[in-house]
Amino acid sequence: MKITDAKVIVTSPGRNFVTLKITTSDGVTGIGDATLNGRELAVASYLRDHVCPLLIGRDPARIEDTWQYLYRGAYWRRGPVTMTAIAAVDTALWDIKGKVAGLPVYQLLGGRSREGVTVYGHANGETIPEVLDEVARYVDLGYRAVRVQCGVPGLDATYGVGKDKMFYEPAETSRPSEATWSTERYLRVVPELFAAVRDRFGYDLHVLHDIHHRLTPIEAGRLGSTLEEYAPFWLEDPVPAELQEGFRLIRQHTKAPIAVGEVFNSIWDCEQLIREQLIDYIRATVVHAGGITHLRRIFDLAALHHVRTGSHGATDLSPVCMSAALHLDIAVPNFGIQEYMRHTEATDEVFPHGYHYADGYLHPSEEPGLGVDIDEKLAARYPYEPAYLPVNRLMDGSMHHW
Numbered sequence: 001m002k003i004t005d006a007k008v009i010v011t012s013p014g015r016n017f018v019t020l021k022i023t024t025s026d027g028v029t030g031i032g033d034a035t036l037n038g039r040e041l042a043v044a045s046y047l048r049d050h051v052c053p054l055l056i057g058r059d060p061a062r063i064e065d066t067w068q069y070l071y072r073g074a075y076w077r078r079g080p081v082t083m084t085a086i087a088a089v090d091t092a093l094w095d096i097k098g099k100v101a102g103l104p105v106y107q108l109l110g111g112r113s114r115e116g117v118t119v120y121g122h123a124n125g126e127t128i129p130e131v132l133d134e135v136a137r138y139v140d141l142g143y144r145a146v147r148v149q150c151g152v153p154g155l156d157a158t159y160g161v162g163k164d165k166m167f168y169e170p171a172e173t174s175r176p177s178e179a180t181w182s183t184e185r186y187l188r189v190v191p192e193l194f195a196a197v198r199d200r201f202g203y204d205l206h207v208l209h210d211i212h213h214r215l216t217p218i219e220a221g222r223l224g225s226t227l228e229e230y231a232p233f234w235l236e237d238p239v240p241a242e243l244q245e246g247f248r249l250i251r252q253h254t255k256a257p258i259a260v261g262e263v264f265n266s267i268w269d270c271e272q273l274i275r276e277q278l279i280d281y282i283r284a285t286v287v288h289a290g291g292i293t294h295l296r297r298i299f300d301l302a303a304l305h306h307v308r309t310g311s312h313g314a315t316d317l318s319p320v321c322m323s324a325a326l327h328l329d330i331a332v333p334n335f336g337i338q339e340y341m342r343h344t345e346a347t348d349e350v351f352p353h354g355y356h357y358a359d360g361y362l363h364p365s366e367e368p369g370l371g372v373d374i375d376e377k378l379a380a381r382y383p384y385e386p387a388y389l390p391v392n393r394l395m396d397g398s399m400h401h402w
Protein backbone atom coordinates (compact mmCIF):
# COMPACT_ATOMS: atom_id res chain seq x y z
CA MET A 1 0.00 0.00 0.00
CA LYS A 2 1.25 3.51 -0.83
CA ILE A 3 0.14 7.05 -0.06
CA THR A 4 -1.45 8.42 -3.23
CA ASP A 5 -2.84 11.75 -2.03
CA ALA A 6 -2.31 14.22 0.80
CA LYS A 7 -4.40 17.36 0.95
CA VAL A 8 -4.89 20.23 3.34
CA ILE A 9 -8.41 21.40 4.20
CA VAL A 10 -8.86 24.80 5.82
CA THR A 11 -12.32 25.51 7.21
CA SER A 12 -13.86 27.95 9.67
CA PRO A 13 -17.11 26.61 11.16
CA GLY A 14 -17.12 29.23 13.93
CA ARG A 15 -13.31 29.20 14.16
CA ASN A 16 -10.43 28.18 11.90
CA PHE A 17 -9.29 24.57 11.62
CA VAL A 18 -6.60 23.04 9.41
CA THR A 19 -6.91 19.33 8.62
CA LEU A 20 -4.63 17.00 6.68
CA LYS A 21 -6.29 14.16 4.78
CA ILE A 22 -4.15 11.29 3.50
CA THR A 23 -5.44 8.72 0.99
CA THR A 24 -3.80 5.38 0.18
CA SER A 25 -3.69 3.23 -2.96
CA ASP A 26 -6.26 0.92 -1.27
CA GLY A 27 -8.64 3.85 -0.85
CA VAL A 28 -8.19 4.07 2.93
CA THR A 29 -8.18 7.63 4.28
CA GLY A 30 -6.84 9.11 7.50
CA ILE A 31 -7.06 12.60 8.95
CA GLY A 32 -4.91 14.67 11.29
CA ASP A 33 -5.47 18.03 13.00
CA ALA A 34 -2.98 20.76 11.98
CA THR A 35 -4.56 23.78 13.69
CA LEU A 36 -2.24 26.37 15.23
CA ASN A 37 -4.43 29.14 16.59
CA GLY A 38 -3.64 32.53 15.02
CA ARG A 39 -0.96 31.09 12.68
CA GLU A 40 -3.09 28.55 10.77
CA LEU A 41 -1.94 29.34 7.25
CA ALA A 42 1.74 28.90 8.14
CA VAL A 43 1.07 25.24 8.93
CA ALA A 44 -1.19 24.85 5.89
CA SER A 45 1.64 26.10 3.67
CA TYR A 46 4.30 24.01 5.48
CA LEU A 47 2.19 20.95 4.75
CA ARG A 48 1.07 21.82 1.21
CA ASP A 49 4.36 23.19 -0.03
CA HIS A 50 6.92 21.10 1.83
CA VAL A 51 5.42 17.92 3.29
CA CYS A 52 2.58 16.64 1.09
CA PRO A 53 4.82 16.15 -1.97
CA LEU A 54 7.18 14.01 0.15
CA LEU A 55 4.35 11.75 1.35
CA ILE A 56 3.27 10.56 -2.08
CA GLY A 57 4.54 7.02 -2.69
CA ARG A 58 5.51 6.36 0.95
CA ASP A 59 4.27 3.30 2.84
CA PRO A 60 1.53 4.56 5.24
CA ALA A 61 2.30 1.71 7.66
CA ARG A 62 5.72 3.19 8.48
CA ILE A 63 4.60 5.69 11.08
CA GLU A 64 7.81 5.94 13.10
CA ASP A 65 10.01 6.11 10.02
CA THR A 66 7.85 8.86 8.51
CA TRP A 67 8.01 10.80 11.78
CA GLN A 68 11.81 10.58 11.85
CA TYR A 69 12.02 11.44 8.14
CA LEU A 70 10.05 14.65 8.61
CA TYR A 71 11.72 15.60 11.92
CA ARG A 72 15.33 14.95 10.94
CA GLY A 73 14.75 15.84 7.31
CA ALA A 74 13.72 19.41 8.11
CA TYR A 75 17.23 20.03 9.55
CA TRP A 76 15.79 23.00 11.52
CA ARG A 77 13.98 20.97 14.12
CA ARG A 78 11.10 21.57 16.46
CA GLY A 79 9.02 24.75 16.72
CA PRO A 80 5.22 24.97 16.67
CA VAL A 81 4.78 25.10 12.88
CA THR A 82 7.01 22.13 12.09
CA MET A 83 5.76 20.01 14.99
CA THR A 84 2.09 20.74 14.23
CA ALA A 85 2.65 19.69 10.61
CA ILE A 86 4.41 16.48 11.70
CA ALA A 87 1.61 15.85 14.19
CA ALA A 88 -0.99 16.04 11.43
CA VAL A 89 0.83 13.46 9.31
CA ASP A 90 1.40 11.19 12.31
CA THR A 91 -2.23 11.37 13.44
CA ALA A 92 -3.53 10.63 9.95
CA LEU A 93 -1.22 7.60 9.67
CA TRP A 94 -2.42 6.20 13.03
CA ASP A 95 -5.99 6.67 11.78
CA ILE A 96 -5.12 4.67 8.65
CA LYS A 97 -3.33 1.97 10.67
CA GLY A 98 -6.39 1.52 12.86
CA LYS A 99 -8.72 1.31 9.88
CA VAL A 100 -6.48 -1.23 8.14
CA ALA A 101 -6.27 -3.32 11.33
CA GLY A 102 -10.01 -2.96 11.95
CA LEU A 103 -9.28 -1.67 15.48
CA PRO A 104 -9.76 1.59 17.36
CA VAL A 105 -6.36 3.26 17.76
CA TYR A 106 -6.30 2.75 21.55
CA GLN A 107 -6.13 -0.99 20.96
CA LEU A 108 -2.93 -0.46 18.98
CA LEU A 109 -1.52 1.54 21.90
CA GLY A 110 -1.90 -1.34 24.35
CA GLY A 111 -5.63 -1.33 25.00
CA ARG A 112 -7.67 0.19 27.79
CA SER A 113 -6.17 1.11 31.15
CA ARG A 114 -9.45 2.62 32.41
CA GLU A 115 -13.19 2.70 31.74
CA GLY A 116 -13.47 6.35 30.81
CA VAL A 117 -11.44 9.54 30.46
CA THR A 118 -12.09 11.98 33.34
CA VAL A 119 -12.58 15.46 31.94
CA TYR A 120 -12.78 18.96 33.31
CA GLY A 121 -15.01 21.71 31.99
CA HIS A 122 -14.64 25.48 32.09
CA ALA A 123 -16.71 27.52 34.53
CA ASN A 124 -16.16 31.21 34.06
CA GLY A 125 -17.88 34.50 34.76
CA GLU A 126 -17.19 38.19 35.31
CA THR A 127 -18.11 37.88 38.99
CA ILE A 128 -17.61 35.12 41.54
CA PRO A 129 -21.39 34.44 41.89
CA GLU A 130 -21.58 33.98 38.10
CA VAL A 131 -18.73 31.46 38.24
CA LEU A 132 -20.49 29.57 41.03
CA ASP A 133 -23.62 29.25 38.88
CA GLU A 134 -21.50 27.90 36.06
CA VAL A 135 -19.82 25.38 38.36
CA ALA A 136 -23.30 24.24 39.42
CA ARG A 137 -24.19 23.69 35.78
CA TYR A 138 -21.17 21.39 35.30
CA VAL A 139 -21.88 19.53 38.53
CA ASP A 140 -25.45 18.93 37.29
CA LEU A 141 -24.00 17.53 34.07
CA GLY A 142 -21.99 15.02 36.10
CA TYR A 143 -18.54 16.64 35.90
CA ARG A 144 -16.11 15.70 38.67
CA ALA A 145 -13.63 18.42 37.77
CA VAL A 146 -14.11 22.07 36.84
CA ARG A 147 -11.69 24.84 35.93
CA VAL A 148 -12.67 28.19 37.49
CA GLN A 149 -11.80 31.63 36.07
CA CYS A 150 -13.32 34.98 37.03
CA GLY A 151 -12.93 38.61 36.00
CA VAL A 152 -10.39 40.72 37.86
CA PRO A 153 -12.07 43.87 39.28
CA GLY A 154 -10.74 46.96 37.51
CA LEU A 155 -9.62 45.12 34.35
CA ASP A 156 -11.84 45.32 31.27
CA ALA A 157 -11.10 41.77 30.06
CA THR A 158 -9.59 38.75 31.78
CA TYR A 159 -8.21 35.56 30.28
CA GLY A 160 -10.70 32.70 30.51
CA VAL A 161 -13.81 34.87 30.84
CA GLY A 162 -15.74 34.91 27.59
CA LYS A 163 -19.23 35.65 26.36
CA ASP A 164 -19.95 31.98 25.59
CA LYS A 165 -20.35 29.55 28.43
CA MET A 166 -19.65 25.97 27.32
CA PHE A 167 -16.80 27.05 25.07
CA TYR A 168 -14.33 29.91 25.14
CA GLU A 169 -12.97 31.51 22.02
CA PRO A 170 -10.30 34.15 22.58
CA ALA A 171 -9.27 34.53 18.87
CA GLU A 172 -11.91 36.60 17.26
CA THR A 173 -10.75 39.73 15.46
CA SER A 174 -8.68 40.41 12.39
CA ARG A 175 -6.16 42.28 14.57
CA PRO A 176 -5.11 41.21 18.08
CA SER A 177 -7.33 42.80 20.72
CA GLU A 178 -5.45 44.37 23.64
CA ALA A 179 -6.12 43.42 27.26
CA THR A 180 -4.65 45.02 30.37
CA TRP A 181 -3.20 43.19 33.32
CA SER A 182 -2.52 43.78 37.00
CA THR A 183 -0.83 41.00 38.94
CA GLU A 184 -1.66 42.72 42.25
CA ARG A 185 -5.41 42.75 41.53
CA TYR A 186 -5.35 39.22 40.17
CA LEU A 187 -3.58 37.87 43.26
CA ARG A 188 -6.28 39.40 45.45
CA VAL A 189 -9.26 37.89 43.63
CA VAL A 190 -8.19 34.27 43.03
CA PRO A 191 -8.16 33.20 46.73
CA GLU A 192 -11.66 34.73 47.08
CA LEU A 193 -12.80 32.66 44.09
CA PHE A 194 -11.41 29.41 45.51
CA ALA A 195 -12.86 30.13 48.97
CA ALA A 196 -16.31 30.71 47.46
CA VAL A 197 -16.16 27.53 45.34
CA ARG A 198 -15.14 25.37 48.30
CA ASP A 199 -17.74 27.01 50.50
CA ARG A 200 -20.56 26.16 48.11
CA PHE A 201 -19.40 22.84 46.62
CA GLY A 202 -17.22 21.31 49.33
CA TYR A 203 -14.05 19.35 48.71
CA ASP A 204 -15.19 16.40 46.56
CA LEU A 205 -15.08 18.39 43.34
CA HIS A 206 -11.69 18.80 41.61
CA VAL A 207 -11.08 22.53 41.15
CA LEU A 208 -8.52 23.72 38.61
CA HIS A 209 -7.25 27.16 37.65
CA ASP A 210 -5.27 28.50 34.67
CA ILE A 211 -2.81 31.33 35.39
CA HIS A 212 -2.00 31.51 31.68
CA HIS A 213 1.74 32.25 32.03
CA ARG A 214 1.26 35.58 33.81
CA LEU A 215 3.25 35.41 37.03
CA THR A 216 6.88 35.24 38.08
CA PRO A 217 8.01 32.12 39.98
CA ILE A 218 7.94 33.86 43.35
CA GLU A 219 4.46 35.31 42.70
CA ALA A 220 3.29 31.84 41.67
CA GLY A 221 4.80 30.36 44.84
CA ARG A 222 2.92 32.93 46.91
CA LEU A 223 -0.39 32.26 45.17
CA GLY A 224 0.10 28.49 45.45
CA SER A 225 0.76 28.64 49.18
CA THR A 226 -2.32 30.86 49.72
CA LEU A 227 -4.50 28.42 47.76
CA GLU A 228 -3.21 25.25 49.45
CA GLU A 229 -6.01 25.30 52.04
CA TYR A 230 -8.55 25.09 49.19
CA ALA A 231 -6.86 21.98 47.73
CA PRO A 232 -6.52 23.03 44.09
CA PHE A 233 -6.33 20.07 41.70
CA TRP A 234 -3.74 22.06 39.76
CA LEU A 235 -2.45 25.51 38.99
CA GLU A 236 -1.82 25.69 35.27
CA ASP A 237 0.91 27.60 33.42
CA PRO A 238 1.96 29.66 36.46
CA VAL A 239 4.88 31.26 34.56
CA PRO A 240 6.08 31.33 30.96
CA ALA A 241 7.97 28.05 30.68
CA GLU A 242 10.92 28.91 28.45
CA LEU A 243 13.04 28.93 31.63
CA GLN A 244 12.49 25.48 33.10
CA GLU A 245 14.72 26.38 36.10
CA GLY A 246 12.01 28.83 37.22
CA PHE A 247 9.81 25.95 38.34
CA ARG A 248 12.34 25.05 41.07
CA LEU A 249 11.54 28.30 42.79
CA ILE A 250 7.79 27.62 42.58
CA ARG A 251 8.31 24.17 44.09
CA GLN A 252 10.30 25.62 46.99
CA HIS A 253 7.33 27.77 47.99
CA THR A 254 4.19 25.71 47.42
CA LYS A 255 2.82 22.18 47.52
CA ALA A 256 0.02 23.11 45.09
CA PRO A 257 0.17 20.74 42.08
CA ILE A 258 1.56 22.39 38.95
CA ALA A 259 0.47 21.70 35.36
CA VAL A 260 2.19 23.00 32.25
CA GLY A 261 2.73 22.26 28.58
CA GLU A 262 -0.06 23.38 26.25
CA VAL A 263 2.40 25.44 24.18
CA PHE A 264 5.13 22.78 24.23
CA ASN A 265 6.14 21.20 20.93
CA SER A 266 8.55 18.47 21.91
CA ILE A 267 10.00 16.39 24.69
CA TRP A 268 12.88 18.86 24.88
CA ASP A 269 10.53 21.57 26.17
CA CYS A 270 9.71 19.54 29.27
CA GLU A 271 12.59 17.12 29.74
CA GLN A 272 14.05 18.97 32.74
CA LEU A 273 10.63 19.75 34.20
CA ILE A 274 9.79 16.06 34.15
CA ARG A 275 13.20 14.62 35.08
CA GLU A 276 13.50 16.91 38.12
CA GLN A 277 9.85 16.36 39.09
CA LEU A 278 9.19 20.09 38.98
CA ILE A 279 5.65 19.58 37.68
CA ASP A 280 2.79 17.21 38.44
CA TYR A 281 0.90 17.24 35.13
CA ILE A 282 2.18 17.52 31.57
CA ARG A 283 -0.35 19.26 29.33
CA ALA A 284 1.26 18.77 25.90
CA THR A 285 -1.19 17.65 23.27
CA VAL A 286 -1.34 15.59 20.09
CA VAL A 287 -1.65 18.44 17.57
CA HIS A 288 1.15 20.68 18.86
CA ALA A 289 3.61 18.10 20.16
CA GLY A 290 4.35 15.89 17.19
CA GLY A 291 1.30 13.64 17.12
CA ILE A 292 0.46 10.40 18.89
CA THR A 293 3.96 8.99 18.35
CA HIS A 294 5.81 11.83 20.04
CA LEU A 295 3.24 12.57 22.74
CA ARG A 296 3.40 8.94 23.83
CA ARG A 297 7.17 9.36 24.19
CA ILE A 298 6.60 12.41 26.43
CA PHE A 299 3.99 10.55 28.48
CA ASP A 300 6.32 7.58 28.94
CA LEU A 301 9.11 9.84 30.23
CA ALA A 302 6.57 11.46 32.55
CA ALA A 303 5.45 8.07 33.86
CA LEU A 304 8.98 7.37 35.07
CA HIS A 305 8.99 10.57 37.13
CA HIS A 306 5.57 10.56 38.84
CA VAL A 307 4.17 13.08 36.37
CA ARG A 308 0.65 12.49 35.08
CA THR A 309 -0.98 13.64 31.86
CA GLY A 310 -3.48 16.47 31.47
CA SER A 311 -3.71 17.24 27.77
CA HIS A 312 -4.83 20.57 26.44
CA GLY A 313 -8.34 20.32 24.97
CA ALA A 314 -9.42 23.85 24.11
CA THR A 315 -11.85 24.70 21.31
CA ASP A 316 -9.01 25.61 18.97
CA LEU A 317 -7.92 21.96 18.85
CA SER A 318 -10.26 20.24 16.41
CA PRO A 319 -12.38 17.15 17.16
CA VAL A 320 -9.68 15.22 15.25
CA CYS A 321 -7.13 16.15 17.93
CA MET A 322 -9.64 15.46 20.72
CA SER A 323 -10.35 12.06 19.27
CA ALA A 324 -6.64 11.20 19.05
CA ALA A 325 -6.04 12.49 22.59
CA LEU A 326 -8.78 10.23 23.95
CA HIS A 327 -7.19 7.12 22.43
CA LEU A 328 -3.96 7.96 24.25
CA ASP A 329 -5.75 8.98 27.46
CA ILE A 330 -7.61 5.69 27.73
CA ALA A 331 -4.43 3.66 27.16
CA VAL A 332 -1.52 5.28 29.03
CA PRO A 333 -0.81 4.19 32.62
CA ASN A 334 -0.17 7.71 33.95
CA PHE A 335 -3.30 9.47 32.70
CA GLY A 336 -4.38 12.33 34.96
CA ILE A 337 -7.20 14.34 33.43
CA GLN A 338 -8.31 15.67 30.03
CA GLU A 339 -9.47 19.22 29.31
CA TYR A 340 -12.81 19.24 27.48
CA MET A 341 -14.09 22.50 26.08
CA ARG A 342 -17.07 21.72 23.91
CA HIS A 343 -17.02 22.64 20.24
CA THR A 344 -19.81 24.61 18.58
CA GLU A 345 -22.56 22.72 16.78
CA ALA A 346 -21.18 23.87 13.42
CA THR A 347 -17.75 22.41 14.27
CA ASP A 348 -19.28 19.12 15.37
CA GLU A 349 -21.20 18.91 12.09
CA VAL A 350 -18.07 19.45 9.99
CA PHE A 351 -16.19 16.83 12.06
CA PRO A 352 -18.65 13.99 12.78
CA HIS A 353 -17.15 11.87 15.57
CA GLY A 354 -17.85 8.83 17.67
CA TYR A 355 -16.43 9.97 21.01
CA HIS A 356 -19.04 10.98 23.54
CA TYR A 357 -19.50 12.44 27.00
CA ALA A 358 -21.30 10.61 29.80
CA ASP A 359 -21.31 11.21 33.54
CA GLY A 360 -18.03 13.10 33.88
CA TYR A 361 -16.12 10.98 31.37
CA LEU A 362 -15.35 11.13 27.68
CA HIS A 363 -15.31 7.80 25.86
CA PRO A 364 -13.26 7.29 22.69
CA SER A 365 -14.95 5.94 19.61
CA GLU A 366 -14.98 2.16 19.12
CA GLU A 367 -14.80 2.50 15.33
CA PRO A 368 -11.61 1.38 13.56
CA GLY A 369 -9.04 4.19 13.47
CA LEU A 370 -9.69 7.42 15.34
CA GLY A 371 -13.46 7.44 14.76
CA VAL A 372 -13.65 10.98 13.42
CA ASP A 373 -14.21 12.32 9.91
CA ILE A 374 -14.38 15.58 8.00
CA ASP A 375 -17.40 16.47 5.88
CA GLU A 376 -15.54 18.19 3.06
CA LYS A 377 -18.62 19.60 1.34
CA LEU A 378 -19.78 21.23 4.54
CA ALA A 379 -16.24 22.37 5.37
CA ALA A 380 -16.09 24.20 2.01
CA ARG A 381 -19.05 26.34 3.09
CA TYR A 382 -16.94 27.91 5.86
CA PRO A 383 -13.97 29.75 4.33
CA TYR A 384 -10.92 30.80 6.37
CA GLU A 385 -11.35 33.97 8.44
CA PRO A 386 -8.30 35.85 9.71
CA ALA A 387 -8.28 35.77 13.54
CA TYR A 388 -5.65 36.57 16.13
CA LEU A 389 -5.24 35.78 19.80
CA PRO A 390 -5.22 38.87 22.04
CA VAL A 391 -2.11 40.55 23.41
CA ASN A 392 -1.72 41.75 26.97
CA ARG A 393 -0.28 44.96 28.46
CA LEU A 394 0.41 46.13 32.00
CA MET A 395 -1.48 49.20 33.20
CA ASP A 396 1.45 51.43 32.07
CA GLY A 397 1.35 50.00 28.54
CA SER A 398 4.28 47.53 28.79
CA MET A 399 3.78 44.28 26.91
CA HIS A 400 3.05 41.34 29.20
CA HIS A 401 2.43 37.63 28.59
CA TRP A 402 -1.10 36.86 27.38
Ligand code: KDG
Nearest residue numbers: 037210212262313314316339
Ligand atom coordinates in the same frame (compact mmCIF):
# COMPACT_ATOMS: atom_id res chain seq x y z
O1 KDG B 1 -5.24 29.15 21.58
C1 KDG B 1 -5.00 29.44 22.93
C2 KDG B 1 -5.91 28.57 23.78
O2 KDG B 1 -5.81 27.25 23.41
C3 KDG B 1 -5.55 28.71 25.24
O3 KDG B 1 -5.65 30.04 25.63
C4 KDG B 1 -6.51 27.85 26.05
O4 KDG B 1 -5.11 28.08 27.97
C5 KDG B 1 -5.98 27.47 27.38
C6 KDG B 1 -6.52 26.27 27.98
O5 KDG B 1 -6.03 25.88 29.03
O6 KDG B 1 -7.46 25.70 27.42
Ligand code: MG
Nearest residue numbers: 210236237262
Ligand atom coordinates in the same frame (compact mmCIF):
# COMPACT_ATOMS: atom_id res chain seq x y z
MG1 MG C 1 -4.27 26.85 29.53
